[in-house]
Structures are given as structure tokens and as C-alpha cells.
Amino acid sequence: MKSHVIVTGAAGILGRAVSQCLRDAGYGVTGIDRAPADDGASAYLGGVDLTDGDATRDAVRQAIADRGPLHALVNVAGTFRWETMADGDAATWSTLFDINLRTAVNAVRAALPALREGGGAVVSIGAASAIKAGAGMGAYAASKAGIAKLTEALAEEEKDHGVRVNAVLPSIIDTPANRADMPDADFSRWVAPSAVASVIAFLLSDGASAVTGACLPVTGRC
Numbered sequence: 001m002k003s004h005v006i007v008t009g010a011a012g013i014l015g016r017a018v019s020q021c022l023r024d025a026g027y028g029v030t031g032i033d034r035a036p037a038d039d040g041a042s043a044y045l046g047g048v049d050l051t052d053g054d055a056t057r058d059a060v061r062q063a064i065a066d067r068g069p070l071h072a073l074v075n076v077a078g079t080f081r082w083e084t085m086a087d088g089d090a091a092t093w094s095t096l097f098d099i100n101l102r103t104a105v106n107a108v109r110a111a112l113p114a115l116r117e118g119g120g121a122v123v124s125i126g127a128a129s130a131i132k133a134g135a136g137m138g139a140y141a142a143s144k145a146g147i148a149k150l151t152e153a154l155a156e157e158e159k160d161h162g163v164r165v166n167a168v169l170p171s172i173i174d175t176p177a178n179r180a181d182m183p184d185a186d187f188s189r190w191v192a193p194s195a196v197a198s199v200i201a202f203l204l205s206d207g208a209s210a211v212t213g214a215c216l217p218v219t220g221r222c
């Protein structure tokens with residue numbers, strides 16, 4: 001095994017693509033998600049609510065006990081809501097901050113001691129809308145801007161501990177959910193999950209050893 005990577009949100013569309021890409025590159029992957037199902041091809045801890053700090057810490061401990069020292073963390077868990085300020089619900093802001101940001105904060109806090117031992121790396125999934133938000137994207141973009149600022153601050157904090165910290169900022173990923181929501185769009189302009197995954201694999205690799213604190217747009221032709 002090249003090294004051990006935890007992928008959160010591993011049961012989702014992008015999480016599955018990232019797990020597969022990293023396994024193909026020779027990494028040992030532990031997936032963590034609240035979904036109970038296992039994709040069968042890698043170690044997987046299901047039923048974990050990553051908004052719960054204690055549950056996240058237990059899952060990361062379990063992953064290390066099962067699969068050995070940890071070298072990297074990929075924060076994929078997240079979600080999306082489109083709603084305007086006029087018609088939306090204030091609770092959506094809490095929901096998106098919990099699922100898009102708190103999950104990553106909890107995973108980083110749980111994994112950091114192990115990552116420091118292994119000269120590790122963190123990659124988180126932000127969003128292009130964190131740079132320029134469109135209508136209806138306020139809560140989502142604000143939560144993903146949180147990922148960008150977590151990335152920048154943590155990268156500075158960890159420079160002397162040997163942990164690199166980066167983020168990718170996709171626009172629209174070509175997923176079944178997006179195809180169903182936007183049936184008339186030109187899907188060829190979107191980014192394939194495998195294409196996002198290969199950028200993540202690069203950011204984890206030795207080829208990116210000089211890269212930390214980057215928030216990299218991965219936007220295809222959107």
C-alpha cells in the first residue's frame with residue numbers, strides 16, 4: 001500500500017470517484033459516510049454523522065486501527081441547496097454550514113495529529129461559487145467560502161508541521177442529480193467526477209509537494 005487516505009462522503013458520486021482514483025493510484029482508502037452501504041471495494045465506515053465531533057474522532061481512530069498510519073484526508077462530504085434570501089429559510093444557512101463546513105472541521109481536527117506524524121496532506125472540496133456567488137447561492141457559497149478560509153488558515157498553521165492543505169473548487173460536476181435538475185444543459189461542458197478526482201490525486205502526490213494553501217478552480221468549460 002502506497003499510503004492510507006481517508007475520504008469523507010465516500011458513498012456519494014464524487015466520493016466514489018475519488019476513492020476509485022486513489023485506489024487505482026495505489027493508495028489504501030478508508031471511506032467514511034453516514035450512508036450505511038459499502039461499495040465493497042475498500043474499507044468503509046458507514047453510519048457516521050460527521051457533524052458530530054465525537055463520532056468523527058471515533059471513526060478516524062477506527063480507520064487508523066484498521067488500516068494503519070494515516071497520510072491524507074480528503075473532505076468530500078457536503079450538500080447543496082438553491083434558495084433566494086426572499087423565499088428561503090434561515091435554517092438553510094445552519095444546515096449548509098454544518099454539512100459543508102463543520103464536517104470538514106471535525107475531520108481535520110480528528111485527523112491532524114496522525115497527519116502530522118506522516119507528513120500528510122488535506123484536500124477539501126470547496127466550490128467555484130465561493131469566488132463569485134450567483135443568485136440563490138448565498139448559503140451554499142458562504143459555507144464553501146468557509147472551506148476556502150479553513151484551507152488557507154490551516155495551510156499556514158501546518159507549514160512547519162509538514163502537512164500540506166489545499167482545496168479544489170468545482171463548478172458543476174456531471175452527476176445524475178445535476179442532469180435531472182438541468183436536463184436541457186450541455187453536459188459536455190461540466191466536469192466529470194473522475195476529472196475532479198485526478199486533480200485531488202495530484203494535490204496529494206509528491207508532484208504537488210510545493211503546493212499548500214491553494215484553492216484551485218476545477219471548472220471544465222462552465
Ligand SMILES: NC(=O)c1ccc[n+]([C@@H]2O[C@H](COP(=O)([O-])OP(=O)(O)OC[C@H]3O[C@@H](n4cnc5c(N)ncnc54)[C@H](OP(=O)(O)O)[C@@H]3O)[C@@H](O)[C@H]2O)c1
Binds near residue numbers: 013077103125
Ligand atoms: N455536484 C456538484 O455539482 C458539486 C459542485 C461543486 C462542489 N460540490 C461538492 O462536492 C462534494 C460532493 O458532491 P456530490 O455531488 O458527490 O454529492 P453527493 O453525491 O450527495 O455526496 C455527498 C456525500 O456526503 C455525505 N454526507 C453529507 N452529510 C454528511 C454527514 N453529516 N456525515 C457524513 N456524510 C455526509 C452524503 O450522505 P447523504 O446521501 O446521506 O446525505 C453523501 O454520501 C460536496 O461537498 C459538494 O458540495 C459538488
